[in-house]
Amino acid sequence: MLAVTALVVASALVGAGCQLGGGGDGRPPQLGARAGDQDAATKLGFPAVATRNTVRVGGGDPVADAAGVANLFYPATTSATRPRTVVLLDTRRWQDAVAAATLAADPLVAPLLFSSGGDLPPVTGETIRRLRPLGADLADDAQAILVGNGVPAPAGLRVKRIAGDDPYAIAAELDRFAAALRRRPSPRVLLFSGERPEWAMPAAAWAGFSGDSALPVRSRSVPAPIQRALARREGNAAIFLLGPESLISPRVERSLRRFGRVRRIGERARNAVELAVAFARYRSGTFGWGVVVPGYNLALASTTRPLDAAAAALLGSKGIFAPLLLTDRADALPRTVQQYLLSIQPGYEGTPQEAVYNRVWILGDDRAVSLGVQGQIDRLTELVPVQPQTP
Numbered sequence: 101m102l103a104v105t106a107l108v109v110a111s112a113l114v115g116a117g118c119q120l121g122g123g124g125d126g127r128p129p130q131l132g133a134r135a136g137d138q139d140a141a142t143k144l145g146f147p148a149v150a151t152r153n154t155v156r157v158g159g160g161d162p163v164a165d166a167a168g169v170a171n172l173f174y175p176a177t178t179s180a181t182r183p184r185t186v187v188l189l190d191t192r193r194w195q196d197a198v199a200a201a202t203l204a205a206d207p208l209v210a211p212l213l214f215s216s217g218g219d220l221p222p223v224t225g226e227t228i229r230r231l232r233p234l235g236a237d238l239a240d241d242a243q244a245i246l247v248g249n250g251v252p253a254p255a256g257l258r259v260k261r262i263a264g265d266d267p268y269a270i271a272a273e274l275d276r277f278a279a280a281l282r283r284r285p286s287p288r289v290l291l292f293s294g295e296r297p298e299w300a301m302p303a304a305a306w307a308g309f310s311g312d313s314a315l316p317v318r319s320r321s322v323p324a325p326i327q328r329a330l331a332r333r334e335g336n337a338a339i340f341l342l343g344p345e346s347l348i349s350p351r352v353e354r355s356l357r358r359f360g361r362v363r364r365i366g367e368r369a370r371n372a373v374e375l376a377v378a379f380a381r382y383r384s385g386t387f388g389w390g391v392v393v394p395g396y397n398l399a400l401a402s403t404t405r406p407l408d409a410a411a412a413a414l415l416g417s418k419g420i421f422a423p424l425l426l427t428d429r430a431d432a433l434p435r436t437v438q439q440y441l442l443s444i445q446p447g448y449e450g451t452p453q454e455a456v457y458n459r460v461w462i463l464g465d466d467r468a469v470s471l472g473v474q475g476q477i478d479r480l481t482e483l484v485p486v487q488p489q490t491p
Contacts (some may be wrong), residue, residue, distance in 0.1 A: 148471060151478040156462040156469075162407035163191065163214040165463050167227040169411040170211030173419070176231050183211055184236040186228060190248045191216045194297045194406045195267035195316050200247050201304035201413035202278045202286070205311035208236055209418055212410035215251045228254050238281050247274070264325070267294055267316055272325035275313045279332070288312045288338040288387055289330065291356075293347050295319060297406035298372040298426065302379045303342050304409035305399060305424035306389070308416035320349050322356065330359040337361075340387060342379065344369050372403050373426045377440045380423040389423040394446035395456030397422040400437075400477070402430065402468040411463050422461055431470045438480060447486035455483055 129145025137143060149156055157172065159165035175181045187203050187210045189196050203210045211231070213224045220228075233243035235258060242260035246253060248270060253259045262277055264270035279285040290307065292300040294316025307314040315326050322330075330337055337360030341348050344367050356362045365382050369375035380398070383390030391398070399415045399422040401408040412424040425437055441458075448455040458481040462469050 147474065148466065151474060153458060153478045153481040154460045154462055154474055156464075156474065157411060158465045159463075160465050160467075162405050162410065162463075163216065163221050164223050165405075165408055165411040166211070166213050167223045169414045170213060170227055170231065173209075173211060173414055173417075174231050179234065183231055183233050184208060185210050185233050185239060185242050185245055186231065187212045187245045187247060188220075188224075188251045188254070189214050189410060190251050191407060192250075193248060193267055193270075194409070195294050195300070196247050196270055196274075197407055197410040197413075198292060198300050198304045198307070198314050199267070199271035199274050199316065200262075201307035201409065201416070202274065202311055202313055203245065204308035204413040204417045206418075207238055207281060209414075210236075210245065211414055214407065214410065218250055218252055220252060220254060225254070228257070233257065239277075245277075266323075268323035269325045271315045272329040275315060275329040275332075278311070278313060282311065285329075285332050286310075286312045287333065287336065288340065289333070290314045290340050290342055291317050291326075291348065292342045293317070293319065294323075296343075296347060296372075298403035298428075299343050299347055299375060301372070301401065301403070301406055301409045301412065301426060302376045302424045304413040305416035305422060306379070308413035309389075309421055309423075310387075312387075317348060317352060319347060320351055322352055327359075330356070333360060335360060338387065339363070340365055340384075342366065343375055371428070373428055373434045374436050376424060376426040377436050380425060380440070391423055391444065394444045394458050396444070397459050397461060398441075399424045399461045399463060400469060401426060401463040403428045405464060405468055408463045408468075415461055415463075420461065425460075427469060427473070430466070430468055431472065433473045433476050438476075441477065441480040445480060446483045448483060449486050452483055452485075457481075457483055 129149050130143040133140040133143040157165050157168040174183050191214050235241040235243050243257040244259045246261040262273045264273050290303050292303040303314040339362045341364045366375040366378035369378050380389050380391050382388040397420045399412050403426050415422045460477050
């Protein structure tokens with residue numbers, strides 16, 4: 101099953117123009133490599149594209165990663181495997197990638213893609229042409245939702261634009277748009293730092309999974325557009341702050357209480373890596389991943405590539421449901437992540453037929469996450485025999 105998955109991923113990335121680092125020469129994995137081909141093993145793409153317990157979306161940048169994940173989710177071989185709409189973001193504003201992640205959840209399950217400097221990069225344009233969005237009747241039949249004033253409209257597609265003067269205004273408009281799609285504002289709201297991108301990244305996967313609104317705030321104030329968005333909950337919002345008091349201050353926490361109950365995630369986190377692990381473990385009622393036992397997908401991205409939050413949003417959505425973990429080094433897996441993976445490593449007694457498995461989806465090429473780290477992750481997520489304890 102994992103080998104088949106890897107070949108599907110490889111095919112999708114080839115179609116999107118993405119590159120993997122497996123051969124060291126920048127060539128993507130290729131289908132149909134034969135025994136007598138020169139560099140046949142390299143062409144297959146292993147172990148970069150996948151190992152037993154990892155799958156890599158190996159774009160050289162987040163724009164390519166987003167396209168790769170879109171192709172992974174939507175083979176587009178039939179109308180049933182094409183998206184209703186795509187979401188287009190501007191690479192110059194990482195906050196939009198996190199706030200728009202709610203559109204990767206039901207009912208749109210929309211892939212998030214990027215424009216750059218007012219143009220569509222080739223990988224984005226090729227992906228949109230291959231996906232051929234059907235049109236979302238809940239969004240005025242739009243085939244593309246443009247987030248921000250400077251995002252260009254793809255030729256020949258019906259579009260809807262979410263406009264705003266800054267990331268906070270755009271996030272509030274996204275919240276309003278999502279409420280119209282679902283016929284009510286999301287009762288739960290995840291607030292992330294609008295100033296520190298690496299700390300905000302884990303919010304995207306949750307918003308893609310749950311459909312909860314993810315809205316940015318400043319460290320010492322709540323911008324007026326965000327206040328208006330929260331006020332639409334009429335004092336009944338369940339508000340979750342993502343990060344410690346050094347990131348989002350107690351002053352902000354106090355000011356939010358008039359909008360609803362406020363809780364904080366990762367209050368002891370010293371960095372974004374620790375926050376991501378804390379969020380993966382966190383559960384309060386029906387909110388939070390609560391991944392403290394084996395049997396899950398997980399995603400891993402680099403803190404140096406905050407726009408990979410867009411790809412993580414769709415990986416959090418249907419079929420994969422992966423919380424996002426982070427690494428702050430390409431060549432070494434942080435000890436916090438190592439310990440977490442060991443704490444949920446799957447095991448079995450007797451025979452493994454009924455065991456559960458973990459799988460980690462890695463975002464980025466070997467400059468973001470090295471092949472050595474990928475091998476280490478594979479070992480940390482390996483299904484292992486468990487010796488029963490003797491009385």
